Amino acid sequence: DIQMTQSPSTLSASVGDRVTITCQASQSVSVWLAWYHQKPGKAPKLLIYQASTLESGVPVRFSGSGSGTEFTLTISSLQPDDFGTYYCQQYNSYTFGQGTKLEI
Amino acid sequence: QVQLQESGPGLVKPSETLSLTCNVSGVSISRYYWTWIRQAPGKGLEFIGYIASTGRTTYDPSLESRVTISADTSKSQFSLRLTSVTSVDTAIYYCGRMTNSKGVDFWGQGTVVSVSS
Numbered sequence: 001d002i003q004m005t006q007s008p009s010t011l012s013a014s015v016g017d018r019v020t021i022t023c024q025a026s027q028s029v030s031v032w033l034a035w036y037h038q039k040p041g042k043a044p045k046l047l048i049y050q051a052s053t054l055e056s057g058v059p060v061r062f063s064g065s066g067s068g069t070e071f072t073l074t075i076s077s078l079q080p081d082d083f084g085t086y087y088c089q090q091y092n093s094y095t096f097g098q099g100t101k102l103e104i
Numbered sequence: 105q106v107q108l109q110e111s112g113p114g115l116v117k118p119s120e121t122l123s124l125t126c127n128v129s130g131v132s133i134s135r136y137y138w139t140w141i142r143q144a145p146g147k148g149l150e151f152i153g154y155i156a157s158t159g160r161t162t163y164d165p166s167l168e169s170r171v172t173i174s175a176d177t178s179k180s181q182f183s184l185r186l187t188s189v190t191s192v193d194t195a196i197y198y199c200g201r202m203t204n205s206k207g208v209d210f211w212g213q214g215t216v217v218s219v220s221s
Contacts, residue, residue: 001165034207036149043198043211044149050205087149091207094139094151094164 002026002090006097013104017078021100023071023088032091035064035073038099039084047086048073080104106130108199108212116193116219122186126199126212133157133175137202138182140173142195143214150195154202155182189219 003026013019023033031051036044046055048064051071061076075082083104088097112124126138139154153163155173163171167186175182186193196216200208 036208038149043214044208045211046207046209049207049209055206055209085148089149089151089207091202091204094154094162096149096151099148 002029002093002095004088004090004095004097006086006088006100008100009098010101011103013078013102015078015080015104019075019078019082019102021073021086021102023066023073023097025069025071025090028068029090029092031067033064033066033071034089034091035062036087036089037082037084038087044087078104106201106210108201108210110197110199110212110215112197112215112217114216114218116189116217117221118190118219119188122184122189122193122217122219124184124197124199124215124217125181126183127179127181128201129180131201132177133180133182134177137204138173138175139200139202139208140184141198141200141208143198144192144195147195152184152186152197191219193217194219 005024033051035048038044052064063074085099085101107129109127116122137154140152170187172185196214198214199212201210202208
């Protein structure tokens with residue numbers, strides 16, 4: 001089973017900050033990685049797929065990079081609507097990271 | 105517009121079977137993969153499994169012995185059965201559309217299931 005490890009677990013940042021979240025896979029998943037954003041009480045929302053492709057309608061301040069076992073989600077200029085929890089998911093065997101809670 | 109809606113009992117007794125249905129509109133379920141994901145209170149997301157358009161199913165190894173996912177294309181719905189539930193199965197259960205190129209691109213709103221006597 002492929003394990004996904006996100007860091008940090010919690011992140012405090014201010015509006016306008018550049019924020020980076022990392023996701024490490026226990027074995028290579030090539031580029032088969034997605035990032036999701038979940039607000040309290042809501043279903044997750046797909047942000048990025050295939051490691052770096054922005055889902056339609058997602059603001060361009062979000063970007064993803066990486067391949068193999070190391071991946072990064074970057075928010076270039078944090079907005080108030082970006083609070084919540086971010087998850088990575090590899091879709092070889094579909095496991096999720098444990099989540100990164102972003103506090104504004 | 106693709107929409108998914110979970111339905112089923114909100115309370116299940118220990119040792120019994122949890123059964124949920126996801127109604128899909130705006131797209132044929134004869135295409136894509138259809139998945140169930142859950143989230144225990146205050147915890148992260150857990151992949152349960154999916155059913156492909158071919159009817160092939162894949163389950164998380166930790167749940168495989170208790171899980172069945174099936175689909176009824178005539179009703180545009182797919183279902184989850186989880187047997188022998190315990191309190192650790194208490195969670196919000198989400199259904200979703202999944203592709204092997206994007207992950208889960210459409211989600212239901214989620215349904216809360218509590219396991220308690």
